[in-house]
Amino acid sequence: MPAKLKFKLIYCSSEDPEFPSSELNAHSPHTVGWQSARFCDYPQELGFQFGANVRLSQLQILSHQFKIATKLELFIGSTADGDKPSYHKAKFKRLGYLSLDSNERSSWQARELKSVQVDAFGRFVKVLVHKNHINKLNMYSQVGIIAVNVIGDAAPAPPGAHPMLGAPVGGADPHAGGDGAAHRPPGKKDVSPLDDITFDLNFDAATAKQIRELHVAKDRAVKAEDYDAAKRLKDAIDRLKQVGARMAKLELRKKAAVESEDYDTAKQIKAEIDRLRSAVAYG
Missing domain, CATH: 2.60.120.260 (Galactose-binding domain-like)
Incomplete structure (x- = not known):
């Protein structure tokens, strides 16, 4: 494919x-x-x-x-x-x-x-x-x-x-x-939505990698007819996409803060990004 x-x-x-x-x-x-x-x-x-x-x-x-x-x-x-x-x-x-x-x-x-x-x-x-x-x-x-x-x-x-x-x-x-x-x-x-140009432009590299890994696991679950696992993985993908989109926006705000030398704001935004990343449940 x-x-x-x-x-x-x-x-x-x-x-x-x-x-x-x-x-x-x-x-x-x-x-x-x-x-x-x-x-x-x-x-x-x-x-x-x-x-x-x-x-x-x-x-x-x-x-x-x-x-x-x-x-x-x-x-x-x-x-x-x-x-x-x-x-x-x-x-x-x-x-x-x-x-x-x-x-x-x-x-x-x-x-x-x-x-x-x-x-x-x-x-x-x-x-x-x-x-x-x-x-x-x-x-x-x-x-x-x-x-x-x-x-x-x-x-x-x-x-x-x-x-x-x-x-x-x-x-x-x-x-x-x-x-x-x-x-x-x-x-x-x-073409798979994961390979479309808009996918990587909307998520940071770490989030994009995690979403792709979850899609592979979901496809395996479907092939094995483990539909409960497939549903859990689908829900995890949806949550990760939502959080990933928010993190991408925060990363842009952090970059703008650094460029303007507003390091206090950049630190606060980084803390929020770290909190979102650690709060995501993957399974």
């Missing part, structure tokens, strides 16, 4: 020192994302590498709320068999593009999430980020991406497989489904 794939950002055209491209390597409530340099040239390029050849099923990209690209082009790449993996020497196949809304209707408050279903094999993903939408808040003509998530299988392509097997990402109807998602290739399974 397709699952969340680990990757590493290995190339970017430019970056704002306060919002470096390394921000895209991990997801958490504290993620601030990547932003291009001020008054940069377009398109900007982001390059991602996987630990091995993978089969991509879904790409998710969360845009900045006002530093918004007009278009994102997506590519899958790989090197020849036997060659050392190299992003700059890889051959890329264009998968298509995604168009982003100017976000004026939300007064540049909401972040647009693009999710697209693909079916492609490779070792690298390249994203070309085109020029920004113009608005009064984006004074330096930058673009920004908060987070990137990739769903797929860590499996090599079968012999003779085409680098792209599914429908193109964009073109005929880049806004299909109302949220810019391309049509799902036939036979694709839904």
